C-alpha cells in the first residue's frame with residue numbers, strides 16, 4: 421500500500437512540542453558553551469537527520485568553531501536499521517581537534533559509534549557527541565552521548581530532522597508512529 425504522509429501524521433502521537441524542543445536546544449547550548457567555549461572545536465553534523473538540530477543550535481553557540489558534515493545512513497527511509505553505509509566520510513580536518521558530533525537521534529547507536537571511531541582513527545584528539553534525542557531502549561549501546569536534549573520512548577519517532585519513510589523531517593515537534 422502507498423505511504424500517505426498526511427495519514428501517518430494524523431494517526432501519530434505527539435511526544436515533544438516545538439516549545440519543549442526549543443527549550444532543550446537552549447539548555448544544550450549552555451552546556452556546550454561551558455565545555456567547548458575555549459576549545460575551538462570542529463563541529464560535524466551527521467546529515468541529513470541533524471539538519472534541523474544543527475540549524476537551531478549553531479547560532480546559539482557564541483564562541484569560535486568550525487563546521488563540517490558527514491553522511492552515514494543505516495535506515496534508508498525505512499524504520500529498521502541495517503549496516504552503516506558511508507556517503508560522506510570525515511576528512512583530515514579532524515586531526516588533532518576536539519570534535520563535536522551532532523545528530524538528531526541516538527537509537528541503537530551503531531551510526532554514531534561508527535562515526536566516532538572513524539574520527540578517532542583519523543587522529544581527532546577528542547570526540548564528543550550531542551544528540552537532540554536519545555531513544556530509551558533499556559539496554560547498553562555501543563556508544564554514549566555526552567549531551568542529550570530529550571529522551572524518546574522505544575517507538576519510531578519523526579519530526580525535527582527525523583524522517584518517517586522519507587517524510588516529515590520539517591515538523592517542528594516530535595511525534596511517534598502508532599502501530
Ligand SMILES: O=P(O)(O)OC[C@H]1O[C@H](OP(=O)(O)OP(=O)(O)O)[C@H](O)[C@@H]1O
Nearest residue numbers: 467468469493494495527528529530531
Ligand atoms: O543509533 P542508530 O540506530 O544507528 O540510528 C541513528 C541514525 O539513524 C538516522 O539516520 P538514517 O540512517 O535514517 O539516515 P538520515 O540521517 O538520512 O535520516 C539518524 O539520523 C541517526 O544518524
Ligand code: HPA
Nearest residue numbers: 527575576577578582583
Ligand atoms: O526512531 C527513529 N526515527 C527516525 N529516524 C531514526 N533513526 C533511527 N531511529 C529513528
